[in-house]
Amino acid sequence: MSKKLSGFPEFLPSERIVEQQVLDHLRRTFELHGFANIETRAVEPLDVLLRKGEIDKEVYAVKRLAAADDEPAELALHYDLTVPFARYVLENAGKLDFPFRRWQIQKVWRGERPQQGRFREFTQADIDIVARDVLPFHFDVEVARVMAEALAGLPIPTATLQISNRKILEGFYLGLGITDPVAVMQVVDKLDKVPAERIHELLVEQGLDASQADRVLALAEIVTTDTSFVGRVEALGVEHELLAEGVAELAQVVDGASGVDGVVVTADLRIARGLDYYTGTVFETRLEGWEHLGSICSGGRYDELAKDRRSTYPGVGISLGVSRLLVPLALSASRSVPSAVLVAVDDEDSRADSTAIAQQLRARGIPTEVAAKADRFGKQIQYAEKRGIPYVWFPPTSVKDIRSGDQVEASPDTWSPPTSDLTPTILPKEQLS
Amino acid sequence: MSKKLSGFPEFLPSERIVEQQVLDHLRRTFELHGFANIETRAVEPLDVLLRKGEIDKEVYAVKRLAAADDEPAELALHYDLTVPFARYVLENAGKLDFPFRRWQIQKVWRGERPQQGRFREFTQADIDIVARDVLPFHFDVEVARVMAEALAGLPIPTATLQISNRKILEGFYLGLGITDPVAVMQVVDKLDKVPAERIHELLVEQGLDASQADRVLALAEIVTTDTSFVGRVEALGVEHELLAEGVAELAQVVDGASGVDGVVVTADLRIARGLDYYTGTVFETRLEGWEHLGSICSGGRYDELAKDRRSTYPGVGISLGVSRLLVPLALSASRSVPSAVLVAVDDEDSRADSTAIAQQLRARGIPTEVAAKADRFGKQIQYAEKRGIPYVWFPPTSVKDIRSGDQVEASPDTWSPPTSDLTPTILPKEQLS
Incomplete structure (x- = not known):
């Protein structure tokens, strides 16, 4: 598989x-x-593709498995977007x-x-x-x-x-x-x-x-x-x-x-x-x-x-x-997820509080996820680090830039990351750890 | 065809x-x-799809035309995104x-x-x-x-x-x-x-x-x-x-x-x-x-x-x-093109001036096209109307809302349409003419 x-x-x-x-x-x-x-649809009639192209035997024919074995394929996957576009225009x-x-x-x-x-x-x-x-x-x-x-x-x-x-x-x-x-x-x-x-x-x-x-x-x-x-x-x-x-x-x-x-x-x-x-x-x-x-x-x-x-x-x-x-x-993204913020979870009983903070941030366009598990904070920071998430929010009102270690008091109704941290940045692969 | x-x-x-x-x-x-x-790729091994699904004969088999006639198809188009995702995870x-x-x-x-x-x-x-x-x-x-x-x-x-x-x-x-x-x-x-x-x-x-x-x-x-x-x-x-x-x-x-x-x-x-x-x-x-x-x-x-x-x-x-x-x-868009503005063309010799105005508007994020032909202005307005483009710019410094007929003097370096006109609006089909 x-x-x-x-x-x-x-x-x-x-x-x-x-x-x-x-x-x-x-x-x-x-x-x-x-x-x-x-x-346009992925398939075109096979005869159209063969008539138009010079690539003949490179075409992928498509046939329902339910069709009889000796029934010839009538459809094929398009090999460009020009032939389908011409058909669409007509x-x-x-x-x-x-x-x-x-x-x-x-x-x-x-x-x-x-x-x-x-x-x-x-x-x-x-x-x-x-x-x-x-x-x-x-x-x-x-x-x-x-x-x-x-x-x-x-x-x-x-x-x-x-x-x-x-x-x-x-x-x-x-x-x-x-x-x-x-x-x-x-x-x-x-x-x-x-x-x-x-x-x-x-x-x-x-x-x-x-x-x-x-x-x-x-x-x-x-x-x-x-x-x-x-x-x-x-x-x-x-x-x-x-x-x-x-x-x-x-x-x-x-x-x-x-x-x-x-x-x-x-x-x-x-x-x-x-x-x-x-x-x-x-x-x-x-x-x-x-x-x-x-x-x-x-x-x-x-x-x-x-x-x-x-x-x-x-x-x-x-x-x-x-x-x-x-x-x-040779490029990759500064993080593997859209999240700019990870909201930490104190213990599973207070997960709803962390979720509420995340919703406040999302409502202002800040991609945010909540920690998967109420681990000790060190492990939660590691979770963010592995994914390249730049900020960890500690409920109720503390947010840490885990790259610099700077931590500030903030409200989820007003705090925003700098625009450059809002979406992943594209970087040469060697600059990424 | x-x-x-x-x-x-x-x-x-x-x-x-x-x-x-x-x-x-x-x-x-x-x-x-x-x-x-x-x-994930559009195709999966046919045997995986047949093993996982209950939809059997509804699968589309895919085979290179260059493959021999009696060669069985090994690939098929995916019928959902769950089976490919499970394979991707592994x-x-x-x-x-x-x-x-x-x-x-x-x-x-x-x-x-x-x-x-x-x-x-x-x-x-x-x-x-x-x-x-x-x-x-x-x-x-x-x-x-x-x-x-x-x-x-x-x-x-x-x-x-x-x-x-x-x-x-x-x-x-x-x-x-x-x-x-x-x-x-x-x-x-x-x-x-x-x-x-x-x-x-x-x-x-x-x-x-x-x-x-x-x-x-x-x-x-x-x-x-x-x-x-x-x-x-x-x-x-x-x-x-x-x-x-x-x-x-x-x-x-x-x-x-x-x-x-x-x-x-x-x-x-x-x-x-x-x-x-x-x-x-x-x-x-x-x-x-x-x-x-x-x-x-x-x-x-x-x-x-x-x-x-x-x-x-x-x-x-x-x-x-x-x-x-x-x-x-039963919805459609208020226009059939992204363009918020059509820049009119006086005559073919001054097309470059119209293009320059369009570039100034685009540089500020306003989707703009230039008239296809230096027709009389009535026909150029019709061109915009047919596509639902709300504004026509008459070089050098005049812009008309063709819905209201309002025309104002403006500079392509500062004028912007209201945000609601920047992208097409979704409307019930009966509200569209």
């Missing part, structure tokens, strides 16, 4: 507090920007106000081989903006900005938001006279795993001449932390209407997302997200020192996120891998 | 706000009482501080036939306190109290917390000379579905004489809103040590949980929870006018929540069916 399942991480209470604070911060950021929340199109801006934080499941930063059950945090028929471009800038602010408030290594635009790549390739730009994009997309020389060979195998392949690689080398990429693209001497449009769009997104403390924004023309259906802006994100985790936050613009008989629904969004993001965090 | 799945409810954004506020209130209540949060026993008090809010899945208040995917909110070897009785009082406070703060019909104690039933039956009290308990447990005369017949079929059966039914008729049940039990003239212990315990729980506004607490000796492994206190909860939904919140004391080679872990807890609780709520 106590077999741990590889790829299904579970946190201890103090680690969960770190995750909770991360999730609270994300929600707060998304809601400050007016994004509405939804949740199902509720008549009741949603477009453009519809939503955030969604839920678990998703993929039957991949577990490794560092890659789980079978993990949490994603998505923001998307979807419209009916036309989605103005400024929303690309907005989702980039919101996610940059979301990342900026987290206790993580420096994040680099790498932004590109499919129109630049496609327009550049077309301007070079390449006839199958998507195939070239999929080759270029391998640049972080395959050396440039080998990519060059692969491009030539695709029918490009050496000079075309040179310039394809030269474009992919452009990485700037501002809009200076514009001049560098122009210097490559390729012209195409789509290229010009993509360059102008990317300059706006880079400008709009920049200036958030702690987040580096780059125009990075390596980023192609070759296998996805993006049609303009594309995003990836890497953490300094943790590049081997891959992108922790990716997305982009789909001109056709969803479609029904009457309408097309373009969308732009970014998906943050919360579970992956937590991997580098 | 847009086929709705029966039993897998999904909310519109404004309905989700109601659910979010319910969940926020539950979390706040549990944390004020010092309960720590955990989440797995982490060395790292937890006992008594361990935890709250857990997650989805669970059961392949039951969907009907009102009965879903295939639904949310449960559980609190439990678990100890190693010995769990003092006062924790029974505490979980009842915490759940009463949690229910009291919700916009629901009057909830009646029905409390009983297995020791009363068992002791009373033993005192009557009945040899198989558990079998009798399981018959009595059917009292809400089967008429008393029929129960009497069933008891006689079990070997009770008519006078024993009469007294078993007389005990089950006792329902009091205070500790007056004690006298009524005594009047039945049965004596047994276990009965006396149970009566004393129940009196304490009823006393301790009473006095919370909006929640009726009863000693209700019908409540037996015959099929569960409870050993003392048992809880059920019904909503006035919605009794047909069944219990929305149930639980009790297990002397053996979990067990390993060295220790036994007794526990006491209650599980609240959040999804079922939401059924009677």
Whole structure:
């Protein structure tokens, strides 16, 4: 019964507090920007998931045990939040106000081989903006900005938001006279795993001449932390209407997302997200020192996120891998419980008095628990210490900061701990005893 | 693709706000009482779920699509939060501080036939306190109290917390000379579905004489809103040590949980929870006018929540069916988005000015969005109206309450809406236009 399942991480209470604070911060950021929340069911029809994804055999099928053995599974656990969101938009199109801006934080499941930063059950945090028929471009800038602010408030290594635009790549390739730009994009997309020389060979195998392949690689080398990429693209001497449009769009997104403390924004023309259906802006994100985790936050613009008989629904969004993001965090909470105060119990007959004091503190928003047992006070202080609870209240009117040993007379109707003690603090693990 | 799945409810954004506020209130209540949060993975080994539960064929098996067809499923979706919690306690026993008090809010899945208040995917909110070897009785009082406070703060019909104690039933039956009290308990447990005369017949079929059966039914008729049940039990003239212990315990729980506004607490000796492994206190909860939904919140004391080679872990807890609780709520939110303010856009060239105003408002905690399009102002006001956003800001320094039409000059660095407009308000659906 106590077999741990590889790829299904579970946190201890103090680690969960770190995750909770991360999730609270994300929600707060998304809601400050007016994004509405939804949740979708965990399962989708299996055929929909297989039609949409490229991850095929990694899907978890779900079937009632009561179903006949030879009855094929019709449902599966969702492997992302984008496919369910597209389905939700179509199902509720008549009741949603477009453009519809939503955030969604839920678990998703993929039957991949577990490794560092890659789980079978993990949490994603998505923001998307979807419209009916036309989605103005400024929303690309907005989702980039919101996610940059979301990342900026987290206790993580420096994040680099790498932004590109499919129109630049496609327009550049077309301007070079390449006839199958998507195939070239999929080759270029391998640049972080395959050396440039080998990519060059692969491009030539695709029918490009050496000079075309040179310039394809030269474009992919452009990485700037501002809009200076514009001049560098122009210097490559390729012209195409789509290229010009993509360059102008990317300059706006880079400008709009920049200036958030702690987040580096780059125009990075390596980023192609070759296998996805993006049609303009594309995003990836890497953490300094943790590049081997891959992108922790990716997305982009789909001109056709969803479609029904009457309408097309373009969308732009970014998906943050919360579970992956937590991997580098050697952090824990200053306590394993929410309680700021433990009310001691003199003897079991006076437990009601201690409970009454606890209720007075709670009524003023101070998380409080009552000692489990009327032990000698030394043991009750130990109980608090083990859990990291900073204050012990001795009925009727004495409260002790057990870190400093300071003890003061106080009334449960007026005393409050300093704000910094009201909720657990997040600290590097080595700072915790 | 847009086929709705029966039993897998999904909310519109404004309905989700109601659910979010319910969940926020539950979390706040549990944390004020010092309960720590955990989440467990969605899947458990199938054999564990089948061994523990009585719901057998209602379990959803989970299997990687990549697994061979004839490979049996080894995992299944959890159908409650108690079995996963017991497993978590054993797995982490060395790292937890006992008594361990935890709250857990997650989805669970059961392949039951969907009907009102009965879903295939639904949310449960559980609190439990678990100890190693010995769990003092006062924790029974505490979980009842915490759940009463949690229910009291919700916009629901009057909830009646029905409390009983297995020791009363068992002791009373033993005192009557009945040899198989558990079998009798399981018959009595059917009292809400089967008429008393029929129960009497069933008891006689079990070997009770008519006078024993009469007294078993007389005990089950006792329902009091205070500790007056004690006298009524005594009047039945049965004596047994276990009965006396149970009566004393129940009196304490009823006393301790009473006095919370909006929640009726009863000693209700019908409540037996015959099929569960409870050993003392048992809880059920019904909503006035919605009794047909069944219990929305149930639980009790297990002397053996979990067990390993060295220790036994007794526990006491209650599980609240959040999804079922939401059924009677003909409520919605005053708006479908978090935004309190929409900043209008004069023309696309000045969008950056509007965005800057929005950022100033957000920096002071005011959820704000910027108009999607530089339409004429009438259309932008309509955009806000449709979503229920109460204020429209006209750059640079004019803000209009679109409900009253009042417009004032203001600075985005100092203006705030009244607190009541900062977050969406929950209202009966008929009050919303």
